Every structure is written in structure tokens, then in C-alpha cells.
Amino acid sequence: MPLKSLTINGFKSFADKTKxxxxxxxTGIVGPNGSGKSNITEAIRWVMGEQSAKSLRGDKMVDIIFxxxxxxxxxxxxxxxxxxxxxxKELKSDQNNxxxxxxxxxxGDAEFSINNKSCRLRDITELFMDSGMGxxxxxxxxxxxxxxxxxxxxIERRSIIEESAGIALFKQKKxxxxxxxxxxxxxxxxxxxxxxxxx
Ligand code: ATP
Numbered sequence: 648m649p650l651k652s653l654t655i656n657g658f659k660s661f662a663d664k665t666k667x668x669x670x671x672x673x674t675g676i677v678g679p680n681g682s683g684k685s686n687i688t689e690a691i692r693w694v695m696g697e698q699s700a701k702s703l704r705g706d707k708m709v710d711i712i713f714x715x716x717x718x719x720x721x722x723x724x725x726x727x728x729x730x731x732x733x734x735x736k737e738l739k740s741d742q743n744n745x746x747x748x749x750x751x752x753x754x755g756d757a758e759f760s761i762n763n764k765s766c767r768l769r770d771i772t773e774l775f776m777d778s779g780m781g782x783x784x785x786x787x788x789x790x791x792x793x794x795x796x797x798x799x800x801x802i803e804r805r806s807i808i809e810e811s812a813g814i815a816l817f818k819q820k821k822x823x824x825x826x827x828x829x830x831x832x833x834x835x836x837x838x839x840x841x842x843x844x845x846x
Pocket of ligand 1: 658659661678679680683685686710712713714715
């Protein structure tokens with residue numbers, strides 16, 4: 648599922664609104680050390696639902712907002728927009744173009760949208776979950792990640808394989824169903840107690 652464009656505004660070193668168009672073929676991004684190449688892949692991971700500030704090389708999530716420089720003040724929010732060509736319908740949507748947006752304000756407020764419709768972070772995560780493109784997948788491999796995967800515990804490695812194979816979504820849905828089942832079982836016990844008290 649090809650990426651069409653990435654728009655970054657206020658994310659890490661990107662104080663100016665920057666749009667990268669991904670045309671057909673391979674796109675290479677080059678630049679000197681510290682110029683923001685890794686920040687671009689982190690912006691992609693972030694808009695796709697990354698929730699770990701640590702894995703974005705920060706302490707807390709607001710660290711991804713442009714922190715200011717010698718010549719510019721810090722920004723109040725960060726916004727990333729990622730546009731996909733979904734004509735092959737790899738993402739579960741009948742739309743040919745899918746645009747996801749994530750915005751974070753310094754006070755912690757957050758906004759998410761899919762095709763300009765407000766949504767929850769969970770909707771974005773679920774959109775990618777069984778596509779093999781989730782945040783744990785092999786579609787984005789950051790520096791040090793290969794070594795990290797080799798050194799990871801078998802259980803952690805298994806979750807990466809499950810995400811790539813597209814079964815992570817079903818595992819999450821199973822956990823949710825089990826939790827609802829457990830609540831219902833508790834409710835049934837309560838009802839049964841009340842019935843026996845009344846009879
Ligand atoms: P290398 O080639 O060395 O891996 P790179 O091109 O991948 O470098 P990045 O790691 O993407 O560079 O960018 C690092 C730069 O981003 C640093 O200059 C850092 O100060 C800047 N940076 C990170 N977070 C912020 C932030 N919140 N506000 C402003 N600048 C930031």
C-alpha cells in the first residue's frame with residue numbers, strides 16, 4: 648500500500664510545515680548527521696499510533712513538539728498527516744485514499760482523524776493492525792532495531808511475527824471479549840445470589 652505524502656508541522660526538528668511527496672519507485676532521504684532523517688520515520692510511526700515516548704527517543708510524549716532553537720520560540724503543538732493510496736484495499740476501508748492525522752498540544756490535548764473525521768487513537772491503531780503495517784511491524788526498521796530484535800526475548804519476537812502475520816488484531820479482540828465475558832459471568836453470579844435470596 649503506497650504512501651502518497653507526509654506532512655510534518657511542529658514535530659521535533661520540523662518547525663516549518665514540510666510536505667514530502669512519495670512518487671512511484673523508491674524515495675531516498677539524505678542529509679548530514681542530525682538533520683532530521685530519523686525524525687521523519689518517527690513522524691510516520693507517531694501518526695500511525697506510536698504510544699511510547701521512549702521509542703521516539705523522548706521522556707514524555709510532549710517532547711516530540713518542536714522545543715525551540717536559538718532563533719525560534721518553541722511551538723505549542725505538533726501535527727503529522729500521512730496519506731496512503733488504498734486503491735488495492737489493503738486497509739479495511741472502501742476509500743481509495745486514506746489520510747490519517749495526529750495532533751498533540753503542549754497541555755497534553757490530542758486530536759486524531761481518519762479522512763478528516765475525528766476518531767480515537769484506537770481507530771487508527773486498528774486500521775493498521777491486521778495490515779502488517781502496525782507500529783511493531785517490519786515496515787519501519789529504525790537504527791538499532793535489527794540488533795534489538797536479535798537480542799529480544801522469544802515472547803517479544805513472537806509478538807512482532809504475530810503483528811506481521813496479521814493476527815494481532817484478533818488477539819486484541821479476544822482479550823476484549825474475554826474481559827467482557829468475565830464481567831458478564833460476575834453479573835450472572837450476582838443475579839443468581841439475588842434470586843436465591845428472594846426465593
Ligand atoms: P543521524 O544521521 O545522525 O542519524 P538524523 O538525520 O537521523 O541524524 P535526527 O536524529 O532525525 O537526525 O534528528 C536529530 C535532531 O532533531 C537533533 O538536532 C535534535 O536536536 C532535533 N530534535 C529532536 N527533538 C526535537 C524537538 N522536540 N525540538 C527541536 N529539535 C528537536
